[in-house]
Amino acid sequence: MSEPLQQADIDREIAALGAARAGERAAHPSRDYAPYRSTSLRHPKQPLVAVKDPEAIELSGPVFGVTDVTPLDNDLTRQHLGEPLGERITVRGRVLDRDGRPVRGQLVEVWQANASGRYLHQRDDHPAPLDPNFTGVGRCLTGDDGGYLFTTIKPGAYPWRNHRNAWRPAHIHFSLFGTAFTQRLVTQMYFPGDPLFPYDPIMQSVTDESARQRLVAAYVHDLSEPEWSLGYRWDIVLDGPAATWTEDGR
Amino acid sequence: MTHPTPSQTVGPFYGYALPFPAGGDIALGGIAVHGYVYDGAGDPVPDALLEFWQADETGEVRAAAGSLRRDPTTGAVLGRNGVVFTGFGRVGTDLDGHWTLRTVAPGNGYISVCVFARGLLHHLYTRIYLAPDASPEGVPSERRHTLVAGEERDGVYRFDIHLQGEKETVFFDFG
Numbered sequence A: 001m002s003e004p005l006q007q008a009d010i011d012r013e014i015a016a017l018g019a020a021r022a023g024e025r026a027a028h029p030s031r032d033y034a035p036y037r038s039t040s041l042r043h044p045k046q047p048l049v050a051v052k053d054p055e056a057i058e059l060s061g062p063v064f065g066v067t068d069v070t071p072l073d074n075d076l077t078r079q080h081l082g083e084p085l086g087e088r089i090t091v092r093g094r095v096l097d098r099d100g101r102p103v104r105g106q107l108v109e110v111w112q113a114n115a116s117g118r119y120l121h122q123r124d125d126h127p128a129p130l131d132p133n134f135t136g137v138g139r140c141l142t143g144d145d146g147g148y149l150f151t152t153i154k155p156g157a158y159p160w161r162n163h164r165n166a167w168r169p170a171h172i173h174f175s176l177f178g179t180a181f182t183q184r185l186v187t188q189m190y191f192p193g194d195p196l197f198p199y200d201p202i203m204q205s206v207t208d209e210s211a212r213q214r215l216v217a218a219y220v221h222d223l224s225e226p227e228w229s230l231g232y233r234w235d236i237v238l239d240g241p242a243a244t245w246t247e248d249g250r
Numbered sequence B: 001m002t003h004p005t006p007s008q009t010v011g012p013f014y015g016y017a018l019p020f021p022a023g024g025d026i027a028l029g030g031i032a033v034h035g036y037v038y039d040g041a042g043d044p045v046p047d048a049l050l051e052f053w054q055a056d057e058t059g060e061v062r063a064a065a066g067s068l069r070r071d072p073t074t075g076a077v078l079g080r081n082g083v084v085f086t087g088f089g090r091v092g093t094d095l096d097g098h099w100t101l102r103t104v105a106p107g108n109g110y111i112s113v114c115v116f117a118r119g120l121l122h123h124l125y126t127r128i129y130l131a132p133d134a135s136p137e138g139v140p141s142e143r144r145h146t147l148v149a150g151e152e153r154d155g156v157y158r159f160d161i162h163l164q165g166e167k168e169t170v171f172f173d174f175g
């Protein structure tokens, strides 16, 4: 066995790939990003095949409605008898397509660690406490302006085993649908000013600095509520084409 | 001009959030499609999440709500009502890397698939074709077979997904 990978090794790889790919200005991470070790056997090596078929099923997409979401689903602090520990926050924003149009009535799903950085998941064995009052899962449908809102607690940072002393910056996982299956997005929202950003190969896989900043929510003091919660804003823009013929005003 | 929000991996801990009961049962009484997800070493991927999107038997895109219909009293997921065809399915692979979808054969010939996994920074699209000679333009002929499900027995199809390697599945870019 070789020596365990150190943070310094990962830092060097992050810097090298950041420099090599800086000119690409890519919005999305390359699936081949060695500093995140699990990518090595899980990214295709053949080029993707471009589909230009306007009849493609993928230009339409799944639909969700009021029957799929309950009104309590967007408040992660009210899913148990007691309240979860942690800093109460709200996260809100709009879901837009790449032409800037709101994505209306679509499903937004979130999941996150608790305030101690522990997921309610059998395979998370990080020795931090579970919170009996926190599952860390939420859903909502976007409004007519594409808006969404979640009330939750700020998740903690947590360790993982990519390399020695690897820690994920605090984040909330988001899953989004557009009007087309081609607009599907799963991503992570980060909190401003987190000191772990430069060390995290998952965040740094987005090698374009301005694209990376689009993963970071803004703290907006006017969205904080006195003696209640801190307010964050995070707008989301879905990539990918959508068929115009599916736009029936929804 | 708006700039897209970058993709990030689904990670390993989506279990309470994304899969839902009977997520792989788009419709009963039709066909079953099943298979494994493999990595570049040929090992099964036990933490992949697959989403399916398809037209109905006539080729019509129904796009109805109700895939994860909820109980308004308990909040529990009741699942589809068995009458409305929503066209959407979602299944996590089990510890063997195996998944199963029960549905009807779509009239237009293919089921669209979106693949998520820990270690995959950006999801991948592929298609399951149920007939041997159909696949879109631009797919190299020697790789076309990776898009075709084999009929194992009447109404049961096998479709393996190889993320990398010799047998790598064809993945699509919709631009």
Ligand SMILES: [Fe+3]
Pocket (backbone or CB within 6 Å): A113, A168, A171, A173, B011, B013
């Ligand atoms: Fe996470």
